Amino acid sequence: MRANALLAIADDELILGWRDSEWTGIAPTLEEDVAFSSIAQNEIGHARALYALAAAELGSDADALAFDREPDEYRCAPLVELHLLDWAHTIARRYLYEEADRVRVAALKQDEDAELAGLAAKIDREETYHRLHAEMWAARLSGEPRFRDAVEELWPYALGVLAPEQRDELARRVGLDVVDARERGEHSEEFAALHDEMTEVRRSAPGAQW
Amino acid sequence: MIFEVFRQEKKGQPFAHAGSVEAPDAAFADAWAREQYGRRGESEALWLVPRDAVHAITDWADEFDLKYRRVDGYSIKERLRIARERAAGNS
Amino acid sequence: MDARTEEFVAYVQEGGQVEATDWLPEDYRRKLVKFIEMHANSELMGVLPEREWILKAPTLQRKLALTAKVQDEVGHAQLIYRVAEDLGKPREQMFADLLSGKAKFHNVFHYPTKTWGDVGVIAWLVDAAAIISQKALLKCSYAPYARIMKKICWEESFHILHGRDVILAMMTGTDAQRELVQEALDRWWGPLMQFHGNPISRDEDPMWFWRIKSQGNEEARQQFLEGYVPQIWELGLTVPDPKLRRNDDGVWEYSEPDWDELKSVVTGHGPRSQDRLDFRRRFLEQETWVRDVLAAAA
Numbered sequence: 001m002r003a004n005a006l007l008a009i010a011d012d013e014l015i016l017g018w019r020d021s022e023w024t025g026i027a028p029t030l031e032e033d034v035a036f037s038s039i040a041q042n043e044i045g046h047a048r049a050l051y052a053l054a055a056a057e058l059g060s061d062a063d064a065l066a067f068d069r070e071p072d073e074y075r076c077a078p079l080v081e082l083h084l085l086d087w088a089h090t091i092a093r094r095y096l097y098e099e100a101d102r103v104r105v106a107a108l109k110q111d112e113d114a115e116l117a118g119l120a121a122k123i124d125r126e127e128t129y130h131r132l133h134a135e136m137w138a139a140r141l142s143g144e145p146r147f148r149d150a151v152e153e154l155w156p157y158a159l160g161v162l163a164p165e166q167r168d169e170l171a172r173r174v175g176l177d178v179v180d181a182r183e184r185g186e187h188s189e190e191f192a193a194l195h196d197e198m199t200e201v202r203r204s205a206p207g208a209q210w
Numbered sequence: 211m212i213f214e215v216f217r218q219e220k221k222g223q224p225f226a227h228a229g230s231v232e233a234p235d236a237a238f239a240d241a242w243a244r245e246q247y248g249r250r251g252e253s254e255a256l257w258l259v260p261r262d263a264v265h266a267i268t269d270w271a272d273e274f275d276l277k278y279r280r281v282d283g284y285s286i287k288e289r290l291r292i293a294r295e296r297a298a299g300n301s
Numbered sequence: 302m303d304a305r306t307e308e309f310v311a312y313v314q315e316g317g318q319v320e321a322t323d324w325l326p327e328d329y330r331r332k333l334v335k336f337i338e339m340h341a342n343s344e345l346m347g348v349l350p351e352r353e354w355i356l357k358a359p360t361l362q363r364k365l366a367l368t369a370k371v372q373d374e375v376g377h378a379q380l381i382y383r384v385a386e387d388l389g390k391p392r393e394q395m396f397a398d399l400l401s402g403k404a405k406f407h408n409v410f411h412y413p414t415k416t417w418g419d420v421g422v423i424a425w426l427v428d429a430a431a432i433i434s435q436k437a438l439l440k441c442s443y444a445p446y447a448r449i450m451k452k453i454c455w456e457e458s459f460h461i462l463h464g465r466d467v468i469l470a471m472m473t474g475t476d477a478q479r480e481l482v483q484e485a486l487d488r489w490w491g492p493l494m495q496f497h498g499n500p501i502s503r504d505e506d507p508m509w510f511w512r513i514k515s516q517g518n519e520e521a522r523q524q525f526l527e528g529y530v531p532q533i534w535e536l537g538l539t540v541p542d543p544k545l546r547r548n549d550d551g552v553w554e555y556s557e558p559d560w561d562e563l564k565s566v567v568t569g570h571g572p573r574s575q576d577r578l579d580f581r582r583r584f585l586e587q588e589t590w591v592r593d594v595l596a597a598a599a
Contacts, residue, residue, distance in 0.1 A: 018356065021355050021356070021364075021368050022356065024348070024352050024355060024368060024371050024372060024375065025345075025348035025349060025352045025371060025374075025375055026352075026580075026581075026584040027588075028588040028591035028592055028595075029232075029591075029592060029595070030345075030375055030376075030378055030379035030382065031231050031232065031233065031238075031242035031246065031379055032242065033372075033375045033379075034242065034245050034246050034249075034372055034375055034376045034379065035241050035242050035244075035245040035246075037245075037368060037369075037371070037372035037375070038245045038249050038372070040368060041365055041368050041369060041372075044361060044364060044365055044368075045365065047361070048361045048365075051361075062361060063360045063361055066361055067359070067360075086587065086588075087587075087588050087591050129241075129244070132237075132240075132241060133241050136237045136238060136241055139237075140234070140238075140594060140595065140598060141594065144590075144594060146590070197356050197357060198356060198357065200357045201354075201357045201358065201359040201417045202359035202360075204417075204477075205474070205475055205477060205478060208474050208475055208478060209470050209473075209474050210359040210360050210363055210417070210467075210470055210471070210474075227448075228452070229380055229383065229448075229449060229452075230383055230387075231379075231383075232383070232386075232392075234595045234596070234598040235598060238595070246376055246379065246380075249372075266322070268322065
């Protein structure tokens with residue numbers, strides 16, 4: 001797989017992990033806080049491994065790819081950039097992202113690049129627990145209009161995570177119709193603020209060790 | 211619901227009580243306990259038991275001093291000393 | 302004191318431990334809950350100074366390590382609140398008392414964090430001060446609390462390693478990075494010296510009487526100075542106390558900490574006390590519906 005396509009997935013995992021880590025300390029219950037933080041850390045771990053793979057091809061390193069690109073060089077899907085301040089939307093995003101990622105990772109496991117296929121298999125094994133977590137919440141909140149509304153609101157964004165040919169399967173799994181997706185390519189204003197905060201310390205001393 | 215968490219650190223070792231989590235059901239208890247007691251790979255296995263299912267026994271009746279059931283109910287030293295002396299005397 | 306309580310006191314003073322289902326003297330139970338509650342509140346509020354730096358962490362490794370550290374603190378809050386709940390105080394009540402100011406949390410979590418230097422100093426020195434107090438609880442007369450302290454101390458050891466690593470990276474980096482560390486240390490020294498509390502003698506300390514703590518306040522502070530001042534000095538950092546020195550019999554001398562500041566801060570007048578409580582309150586209230594849904598399912 002070409003490095004650019006790899007960066008898209010790595011950026012998704014990094015930015016979603018970054019957004020999910022915003023809930024550390026303020027999740028609805030202490031027990032969920034601990035579990036949710038592990039999920040965020042896993043996502044960032046996946047990003048790191050994917051960046052490392054891309055870095056080999058691009059002659060860079062994982063941290064440089066994660067932090068030192070200009071905002072418009074990032075290839076993440078709009079879904080992961082959204083700054084979601086409430087639990088219903090946050091869990092709706094987790095649920096939709098896990099469903100989309102399941103489709104994507106299944107395809108990656110078949111990739112002709114053995115290294116990537118192997119990494120995808122590792123990611124998939126860890127994602128098993130993310131899916132259980134998302135499904136457990138989705139089941140518990142299925143009767144809550146807040147949650148259902150959030151899923152519908154984020155649905156076009158979820159479709160934008162996947163390549164067009166993968167979207168029918170996602171729609172089948174989630175039980176919603178395919179609609180116009182919020183495609184990758186344009187970053188929100190929120191993303192510029194996110195990138196700024198994410199790189200603040202690093203930019204204060206470029207090239208320094210931390 | 212409170213779920214008691216029993217933790218086995220290494221294969222072969224006993225499960226020891228490690229704490230508890232409050233969760234609405236077993237699925238949540240699983241998701242939450244595995245991270246609280248296993249995120250560093252520090253546990254070989256966990257048993258989650260609803261608190262209501264734990265039957266505690268903390269009171270005992272030991273009115274008649276049945277010492278024979280305990281190690282301190284035997285005093286071997288004196289008789290052993292006599293037996294050894296006798297054996298030494300015979301050789 | 303009645304005979305039963307006298308027996309209880311003798312028992313714990315000889316090293317005996319009690320469980321949640323044992324009879325506890327009312328005074329013991331009250332003091333124990335208050336102590337445990339303050340500890341739980343401190344872990345919960347301790348998350349707030351650090352979590353903003355998760356978002357600003359300058360490398361992936363630092364981001365992961367800091368997220369894990371803060372996660373541990375939330376985990377500790379969970380462990381400790383559970384112990385207090387089993388002593389009869391519901392979690393919601395403890396949160397309400399924290400937010401109303403009726404219950405307190407440790408001084409260090411009322412101060413701002415200003416730079417990445419704070420991130421290092423907190424993980425290295427604030428956590429070190431806390432570990433000393435926590436180790437003194439491993440032999441607590443209340444066994445459920447003593448048992449969770451084992452897990453807590455084990456996890457805290459990772460934090461100190463992480464803190465030391467962050468500090469060392471900066472101290473072997475640029476002049477500007479070294480300045481960050483010194484500047485943060487200058488700001489944190491006062492609160493650190495106040496952290497272990499006024500030096501009341503062990504005999505006057507109810508926490509010692511009931512063997513909830515196995516160490517007096519001054520003993521803890523001396524342990525902190527003995528362990529960490531040499532580490533600070535060997536890096537070429539200075540401590541903003543001209544009187545700080547170790548005298549010939551091994552006792553550390555220092556300028557009298559500002560006990561008025563400590564009192565003012567823990568009663569909610571610290572630089573960040575109110576806005577952190579407001580932040581906590583905002584998210585707690587916002588997500589009440591989630592807890593209601595979970596409770597309905599239980």
